[in-house]
Amino acid sequence: MAKLLLINLATYRPGVNNIGDVVGIFKDGHAFSPAEIAGFDIGDMPALTETEIHDELIKITPSQNTAYRLPEAKKWVFDRPEEKRVWQDQNGVWNELATTPKYPYCLPLKATEIDSAKTADKATAITLLQGKLELNIPKFSENLLAIDDLNLKVEISG
Amino acid sequence: MADVYYSVGQNSNDHSSGGNVSITSGIATFDTAQVATNLGVGDRLTYGGHICYLASKTSTTVWSVVTALGVAPADHASTTVDSIGHEYTSLSAAEAGASDANHLNTANLVTGTYHLFFPLYNDGATDSTDMVVSGYTTNSTYYIKFYTPTNTSTECNQSQRHTGKAKSGGVFTGFTKENTGGDIAMGVSSDYTTVQGVIFWATGNYCHGLNFSYGASYCISRENLFYGFGRWDSNYNGLTISDYHRGSSYNDIFVKSKLRVKKDQSANVYIYNASVYGAVIDAGTWGYGVVRNSVASSFEGTFNAASSNNASEDATAPGANSLINQTLTNISWVSTDTNTEDLHINSGSTLKDAGVDLSGIFTTDIDGVTRTGTWDIGADEYVAAGGGLSIPVAMADYRQMRN
Numbered sequence: 001m002a003k004l005l006l007i008n009l010a011t012y013r014p015g016v017n018n019i020g021d022v023v024g025i026f027k028d029g030h031a032f033s034p035a036e037i038a039g040f041d042i043g044d045m046p047a048l049t050e051t052e053i054h055d056e057l058i059k060i061t062p063s064q065n066t067a068y069r070l071p072e073a074k075k076w077v078f079d080r081p082e083e084k085r086v087w088q089d090q091n092g093v094w095n096e097l098a099t100t101p102k103y104p105y106c107l108p109l110k111a112t113e114i115d116s117a118k119t120a121d122k123a124t125a126i127t128l129l130q131g132k133l134e135l136n137i138p139k140f141s142e143n144l145l146a147i148d149d150l151n152l153k154v155e156i157s158g
Numbered sequence: 159m160a161d162v163y164y165s166v167g168q169n170s171n172d173h174s175s176g177g178n179v180s181i182t183s184g185i186a187t188f189d190t191a192q193v194a195t196n197l198g199v200g201d202r203l204t205y206g207g208h209i210c211y212l213a214s215k216t217s218t219t220v221w222s223v224v225t226a227l228g229v230a231p232a233d234h235a236s237t238t239v240d241s242i243g244h245e246y247t248s249l250s251a252a253e254a255g256a257s258d259a260n261h262l263n264t265a266n267l268v269t270g271t272y273h274l275f276f277p278l279y280n281d282g283a284t285d286s287t288d289m290v291v292s293g294y295t296t297n298s299t300y301y302i303k304f305y306t307p308t309n310t311s312t313e314c315n316q317s318q319r320h321t322g323k324a325k326s327g328g329v330f331t332g333f334t335k336e337n338t339g340g341d342i343a344m345g346v347s348s349d350y351t352t353v354q355g356v357i358f359w360a361t362g363n364y365c366h367g368l369n370f371s372y373g374a375s376y377c378i379s380r381e382n383l384f385y386g387f388g389r390w391d392s393n394y395n396g397l398t399i400s401d402y403h404r405g406s407s408y409n410d411i412f413v414k415s416k417l418r419v420k421k422d423q424s425a426n427v428y429i430y431n432a433s434v435y436g437a438v439i440d441a442g443t444w445g446y447g448v449v450r451n452s453v454a455s456s457f458e459g460t461f462n463a464a465s466s467n468n469a470s471e472d473a474t475a476p477g478a479n480s481l482i483n484q485t486l487t488n489i490s491w492v493s494t495d496t497n498t499e500d501l502h503i504n505s506g507s508t509l510k511d512a513g514v515d516l517s518g519i520f521t522t523d524i525d526g527v528t529r530t531g532t533w534d535i536g537a538d539e540y541v542a543a544g545g546g547l548s549i550p551v552a553m554a555d556y557r558q559m560r561n
Contacts, residue, residue: 010258011257015293016265017293023289026247032170033243035202035261038258039255078443100371
């Protein structure tokens, strides 16, 4: 019983967002305003709860962390260590998170899919979500720079 | 130059009281008083197939109105009021929708010569969708402001702002941006953005409140209340300000929430009259944090030499005329009880009359009370019982703060 508010052609701004970007997730009973109905696609998925949609988002959400580059080891200094935000891709590689997307997720549904979602059962709705849901972090090339220091493999010899 | 208002609440209900309306030279005259408590500037008035927006209030029957582009709508003879409601039901939708073809049709406020105002209304629920303000072109003249209207004579029928207390009767008292566990409740990457009078509330673990990020210049947080962002991990902040072209915090209250200056460039950040209970003000080690008239449990890092008149529970309050090793009895908050924290001060507080006059920058406190005499440290200027008057920040004062 949930609705997704999605960027559509009316609110698409090149370089800022993309068609299908998930602007928000709302409970089924939420009534959107005329401005929202005119400016966004509304992915109405009555078979799924807000929590179930969040669960699907979490499944594709990568680990994120802050990495610190320490000054010379065992030396007291006043400066704090240099820090970067990093994220872990599907292959387990830690990459720099240079650009945080305005919207973390994109669900580029076609008009026919928006229509069918309204009557889809839970299994079909989940399948639709899993098939269409995209993570926006890897869409930025600057976020694909691996941080070698964090990806050192420890080889254990027999 | 045009002032544009798009209201944000948590529902799309019709708040009108019915009746007819006529419009002449940008003045809407209703034959029935429009009295809903959560009705005011930025709300969409629909009549006879037309749309305009409430821009200021003369009375419950007389409001000035503007179009989506901030100009006076065409005159219209008396006709039925179809509805009055909030333009958006979430901040995230408002930020994304304001530049569409039904509204500004541009994200460039400078070429369009727009002031973009988002009045925020408390319909009783929280706004819990994480969002980022970005992609708008602004400057010191044409800017963005998210704010809770307070003036019942000129803006709204009932103040939509918190009372400066965490909760009253177990519930928050004004427009509340909730973070249920996402990364950042509200990120700001567009320059010249002000966020005023909002409660930021952490109900999830490990999350941040308001974040003026790298690239956001001249952004201001003022009269906001940050609650519970440090409950789980002190690395999570109520307010984070990158030292990128002077972000500012005025009269903000932090309950168990940290205020952090984050290094991205090398410009000063101005923290004036902050009240922080159960957490720290962290300026990093770079010396860009100018902190004045602020009180916290502790101050961490290296503060700019211009810092002064601060107070701390330990010995870390930076700058001249600062008070150190202040017990909670000395500070004398009204309440530090969990869920009913109230960082107004009692008459015997050592914070009283211990600040410095910053009236060249702003003149009021968390409640909108004009600061007089020797300023107090913290977000609250002490007023004896029965005193105090909520006074909104005038536009001239707002523009002055930009300089």
